[in-house]
Amino acid sequence: MHKFPKILWAFFLIGSVQAAPQLNPRVPDVYVVQEGDTLWNIAHRYLKAPWQWPEVVKANAELEDPQFLYAGDVIAVRHATLKIKRGRPVVKLSPRVRTVPLPRPIPTLPMDAIAPFLSRPLVVGKGELRRAAYVVANSDRRLLSGLGDKIYVRGLESLDRRLFSVFRPGKALRDPDSRAVLGYEAVHVADGQLVGQKEDGVATLHILRMRDVIHPGDRVLPAEKEEAITAFVPHAPPMPVEGRIISVADNTSRIGLYQVVVINLGRDDGIMIGDVLAIYQRDIKVRDPLHRKKVQLPRERSGLLMVFRTFDRVSYGLVLQAVRDIHPLDKVGNPEG
Template identity: 40%
Template sequence: MRSGRHLLLVLLLGSCLATAATRDSGDLSQYLRDDHPDVYTVVKGDTLWDISGRFLERPWLWPEVWRINPQIENPHLIYPGDRIHLVWVDGQPQLRLERGDAGRTVRMTPSDTESLHPQVRATPLESAIPAIRLDAIQGFLVQNRVVEPGVLEAAPYVVQGESERIVVGAGDRVYVRGDLPDSESFSIVRKGPLYVDPETNEVLGREATYIGLGQAVAQDGQIATLRVDSSREEIQIGDRILPTEERRLQSTFYPSAPADQVDGEIISVFGGVTQVGQFDVVVLNRGEREGLEPGHVLAIYKRGALARDRIANEVIRLPSERAGLLMVFRTFEKLSYGLVLETERALAVEDEVRNP
């Protein structure tokens, strides 16, 4: 899950920051770190979260102190070599950009625009920095999804591999029971965990774990033939076939606090473990219907332990204690995925999430 670094999400602050900056956060100077720099030079490998944390005790307040310089081309993109200046305007801190050589220098490539005159397309030599570490969430952005439980139960499924093989992979063919329109692409998925809200017992959805991608090449009665074009792991009998998901890839993140009150908990962690650490991907029992959006930052609270009150002779729960931060990076109607950005102690499933 963490091996790939091919997907680079461009940090785009744009007009959304202007809106965020108008929110009333009081005196922003109180959130400056005591050891903040006056100027910071961006280096390769930085993320927005890293840079914001150098200036602010609350990195999610970045949109409220960032100011765009209209004289700089693409001022909403930050590149290695750029310099971030802390300045004061009317008694309030602001962060401003001074473009470095990597963001100014361009490579020239042929334009794909038809014209009677020769044209070139100019792009910076360096890539803009991302908002957060991307290697930990790449597969979850593109492939995994959550569906209603009945969707997988009713979906076509693998009955056998080519030449009676039980386990197959990329380049093989599999036989599928169900109707698959010829020449269309399909996702091969496996039943994952069933997510249930621990408070209300509401079924929130079932994980459809991505296994691979294939194309339908034939249909004979109830049996279809699927050519496996790519696979993340071996395909097994019983794996389900779903239409490829048509959705726009979330390619920008705006670290910010949710506008509405959020009270939820971690209900699962990927990787087959129960303990949660930095850069782990977790599942939350709150989603779009509760107002969560990609980029929302939530505080993680270590769930208070149970203790016996010997005076009243009853069991009580001790207060929960703040223990980390996470950023939501993908949302569904009833739940969401989050990346743990900071931890102060060992965390676990059933720990709580709240507004930061």
């Protein structure tokens, strides 16, 4: 069975009882899950409030792992609710039968949009990168290093690990209201394998993958071991949420569909992977033409995002709906409906 975070299971099992989710009009009575589908697209197709998918999970609790959908599964409308029938073959494992890899559930979000962010970049605390190992030079003594090169690293202590990642210090992530630093982005540069023992405090890495050229002084950390979570249940946060978009992955001033953003809420605030948040325009005040005073306009929803990676004080989310322009510093909160 595929892993599912216990904290999310607890949320589903002890969460407050909600009304049955309303179906969209004219949905197909039967749908067969296809390779290339995402859980969000299916939830969005069937439910007026896609973040109520946990109610579908509860309605199919007789399945071994109802939180997942697999290619070949059949979704059917039964009495105004959704029932799931497994279409994948049951694989029986036996010492005398060759091992067959278990099918993987379809991802919750489009992988081409979030894959670069599932394990990198990192958000680190003050001084964490400064204390890390660093690149001294490459084997050819050139200024820049690339794919296939060997680099020399000083300060590595975890020589029992074979894989390492190279990072470059990025920007500080600040809370827009308090101006407090919530963390520092560590920009992923490359990955390498340890190929030589440390001599005089210097170890050798062979570069296996790279996203940018490597500079002397770039920092080196052990590669993350944990497999990224790609299948999870979209849900509304169980508590009131109010935050802001504080950064955009590609540093644009206008944010659109399937762009990755950073919000000023993290695990310390109760944010979990799979949280669906509404995006609202920043507070807009205009001058009353008769009384000459500024008045606050009602907030308007600009779109939706889903959190797919969390840190202590910030989280990464993917914009899944954009009904009007979205900008950095726009607000995020609980979805309505």
